Amino acid sequence: MTRRYWNINLEEMMEAGVHFGHGTRKWNPRMAPYISAKRKGIHITNLTRTARFLSEACDLVFDAASRGKQFLIVGTKKKAADLVASAAIRARCHYVNKKWLGGMSTNWSTTEMRLHKFRDLRAEQKAGRLNRLPKRDAAMLKRQLSHLQAYLGGIQYMTGLPDIVIIVDQQEEYTALRECVTLGIPTICLIDTNCDPDLADISIPANDDAIASIRLILNKLVSAICEGRSSYIRNR
Amino acid sequence: MASLAQQFAGLRCPPLSSSRLSKPFSPRPQNTAFSPVVSAVAISNAQTRERQRLKEIFEDAYERCRTAPMEGVSFTVEDFNAALDKYDFDSEIGTKVKGTVFYIDGNGALVDITAKSSAFLPVQEACIHRIKHVEEAGIVPGLREEFVIIGENEADDSLILSLRSIQYDLAWERCRQLQSEDVVIKGKVVGGNKGGVVAVVEGLRGFVPFSQVSSKSTAEELLDRELPLKFVEVDEEQSRLVLSNRKAMADSQAQLGIGSVVTGTVQSLKPYGAFIDIGGINGLLHISQISHDRVSDISTVLQPGDTLKVMILSHDRERGRVSLSTKKLEPTPGDMIRNPELVFEKAEEMARTFRQRIAQAEAMARADMLRFQPESGLTLNTDGVLGSLTQLTPDLPVEGLDLSAV
Numbered sequence: 001m002t003r004r005y006w007n008i009n010l011e012e013m014m015e016a017g018v019h020f021g022h023g024t025r026k027w028n029p030r031m032a033p034y035i036s037a038k039r040k041g042i043h044i045t046n047l048t049r050t051a052r053f054l055s056e057a058c059d060l061v062f063d064a065a066s067r068g069k070q071f072l073i074v075g076t077k078k079k080a081a082d083l084v085a086s087a088a089i090r091a092r093c094h095y096v097n098k099k100w101l102g103g104m105s106t107n108w109s110t111t112e113m114r115l116h117k118f119r120d121l122r123a124e125q126k127a128g129r130l131n132r133l134p135k136r137d138a139a140m141l142k143r144q145l146s147h148l149q150a151y152l153g154g155i156q157y158m159t160g161l162p163d164i165v166i167i168v169d170q171q172e173e174y175t176a177l178r179e180c181v182t183l184g185i186p187t188i189c190l191i192d193t194n195c196d197p198d199l200a201d202i203s204i205p206a207n208d209d210a211i212a213s214i215r216l217i218l219n220k221l222v223s224a225i226c227e228g229r230s231s232y233i234r235n236r
Numbered sequence: 237m238a239s240l241a242q243q244f245a246g247l248r249c250p251p252l253s254s255s256r257l258s259k260p261f262s263p264r265p266q267n268t269a270f271s272p273v274v275s276a277v278a279i280s281n282a283q284t285r286e287r288q289r290l291k292e293i294f295e296d297a298y299e300r301c302r303t304a305p306m307e308g309v310s311f312t313v314e315d316f317n318a319a320l321d322k323y324d325f326d327s328e329i330g331t332k333v334k335g336t337v338f339y340i341d342g343n344g345a346l347v348d349i350t351a352k353s354s355a356f357l358p359v360q361e362a363c364i365h366r367i368k369h370v371e372e373a374g375i376v377p378g379l380r381e382e383f384v385i386i387g388e389n390e391a392d393d394s395l396i397l398s399l400r401s402i403q404y405d406l407a408w409e410r411c412r413q414l415q416s417e418d419v420v421i422k423g424k425v426v427g428g429n430k431g432g433v434v435a436v437v438e439g440l441r442g443f444v445p446f447s448q449v450s451s452k453s454t455a456e457e458l459l460d461r462e463l464p465l466k467f468v469e470v471d472e473e474q475s476r477l478v479l480s481n482r483k484a485m486a487d488s489q490a491q492l493g494i495g496s497v498v499t500g501t502v503q504s505l506k507p508y509g510a511f512i513d514i515g516g517i518n519g520l521l522h523i524s525q526i527s528h529d530r531v532s533d534i535s536t537v538l539q540p541g542d543t544l545k546v547m548i549l550s551h552d553r554e555r556g557r558v559s560l561s562t563k564k565l566e567p568t569p570g571d572m573i574r575n576p577e578l579v580f581e582k583a584e585e586m587a588r589t590f591r592q593r594i595a596q597a598e599a600m601a602r603a604d605m606l607r608f609q610p611e612s613g614l615t616l617n618t619d620g621v622l623g624s625l626t627q628l629t630p631d632l633p634v635e636g637l638d639l640s641a642v
Contacts, residue, residue: 010311014323019316020352036313037320042352047316049301056297064290079339079346079354161283163290184287186294201294202301209353209394211338211346 006058006220008051016212019044021193031193034205043193045205053204054217057188058224060202064164065228066235072155073218074176075168076100080214084168087215088154091222092229094162095154100176105161105183111152118148118156161185166221169208170195190217327351327395329385335397337379345375347383353394357383361398364407364439407438408472414438415467423465423479425458433458435465435479442477447503449481482518497565497584502542505534512546512560519558521546526562547590564590 013019021027021035021043036046065071071093075084081097088095096104104111124130125145130138165180167173167189177199180187189200190208197203207213335349337357344358359367362375383397414421423435423442432445444465449458469478500514509522521538523531531537538544546560565586 010315010319014319015350017323017350017352019320019323022352036316039320039324044320046313048311048313051311052301056301060294060297063293069290082339163287184284184291186287186291201291202298207352210351211348211354212350 004059004062006055006224008054008220010047010051013047013050013213013216016207016216017210018050018206018213018216019047020207020210020213021045022209026194028194028196030196030198031191031205034191034197035193045193045207050205053202054206054220057202057204058220061164061166061188061221062224062228065225066231068232069163070094070158070160071164071166071225072096072158072162073166073168074100074173075214077169077172077208079211080168083211083215083218085154087218087222091225093225094158096176097154098151100173101151102175103179104155104176105179105185108161111155114148115152115156115158118145118152121145121148122156164188166218167200168214168218170199170203171208188221190214323350327385327388329387332382332384332402333397334380334382337375337381338377340371340375340377342369347397349383349395351395355383355385355395355397356389357397357399361386361396361400364400364403403439407440408470410438411440411467411470411477412472415470418466420464420466422462424462425460428456428459435463437465437477437479440477442479444479444481448479448483497545497547499543499545500560502538502540502544504540505538507534510534510538512544514546514548514558514560519546519548519560521560521562524563525549525560528563 023042024038027035027043031043034045034049035043037044061071071091073084073088073091073093073095075081075095075097076099084095084097101111121141121144124141130141133141161183162185165176165185165187167177167180167187170177170189170191171194177187177189181199186202187200188202188204189195191197191200191203191205192208193205195203195208197205204217206217333349333351333355335347335355337345338348338354339346342359344356344362347355347357349355357375359369381399382402383399384401385395386398386401387396388394389396421437423437425433425435425444426441427434432443432447433449434441435444436442442465444463448468449463463481465479465481466483467477468480468483469476471477498514500512500519503511503513503518505511507523509520509525511518512521513519523534526534526537544562545565546562547564549559549561551558
């Protein structure tokens, strides 16, 4: 596996507030090896571990992308929704930024049916056939379309289960994480001081609340994916 | 976690002893219930094998992270600890923080500050005036500004910010400056209560008592009108902002001549006289100035709300005091008490006669002065006004005095 240098800078991470954890009372004792100090009632994560895991995750992701694997980014926090969408579009991966519907991956056959319906509706709308229907039917179909666009908009081009899943907040996306574990899909997860580091395969201890920290970690991973993809295209 | 074990106990296939269980290092008791590839086996073998391979790569990576913790990391723990102090943030209530807005909503805006979590700016706190959406206050994504922390949201550790407090401070500062400069500003009346009306000035709500409102209208009539106002009291600690319309109008009407007759309304009665409102200023009609006859009780002659004509005796601009009199307007002494209407009718005549008498008296006084001091170079022109020689013959050279013009 190739080891590359990802520019993971201490100042950058601290400015984004990656080292802040949750309050002392809310911690998960399993996070003890990743916590370095306690300040003003909140835990501080050890950024050396963060940097290590992040660089490792970037390497893995770069490798996988250069072999043409599919990624899925899951982030349903309201604050981070736009960020996840823009990052995924930049890296050309699939994403879920509205609610993760239960069984999206374990019940993939049903999700696929919905995706087909979504695709057909989109085709109909593009062809303009919706305007020829009576007003009520057209309104119903448009509503369905907007609903599907909101929830499945990010995975509309997905043909099968993804190969690697990146999850932004473990507490929030617990269902998604568990589904991936049941299916055996390798996961990369952002862990805060109140999460369990043993659930995901690679857990990056970081701050999952501040938008700047999520942005930083996602940007690093996304740049790794982009580079991997470009090398995949070159070596095809 | 126990519920998970129960769920997996219901599966028909026994849990595969995956490589996870044989790992000696981390105690993962709950993972014995997590059979990773049980349900996936049935789906597709090629895919599962791929995934297994990928998973193994990930496991190796994790192992590597554990065994070589500093590989690929460009800084050390000491650097990190040293830099901790530099990036500490203060989340006390009342501190100012600089932040960038990155998302706006119907309820407010999310602001990114260097802290544990992003902060929220509710729409009520974005501006002093009442607005429906944060955009009206000029808050758009990407705006970098200073906010003040007013509270903390316990549920998600986010801070609540406000722009209002900063704006309030600025508004009070401006009001103080305006008061010291003594300017007249326009304020819109938004409401009224028992003692007066409330007007909005510089975004702050100020009180104008009825006694300080010049026009004789009730609160409803004044609503939504712009009045010129001056500051009477600006006290930030007690949140008192008192304004006056009367003072502002008084400024604009400072041209009341002495000796002129004006109509006024009796505002209030005091033991020593009555306060008459003439065109915006309150003037005092002293009890001794009402009539030549002695008036023992004011309420026999005047009542609050009476209109009457008064003459201005003197006008003290600095203290805003005007002294009035009706005595001078009485054709015959004692008329004010007996027959007020007669006094009012004759008021104009009396005022004119009074002025003439004053002018004559002044002329006499100046003539006397001239007689006793002829060398002072002053003369009396046709109007009876003392003036210097050169004014009479402007074409004469200034140096040469020509006594022929005397």
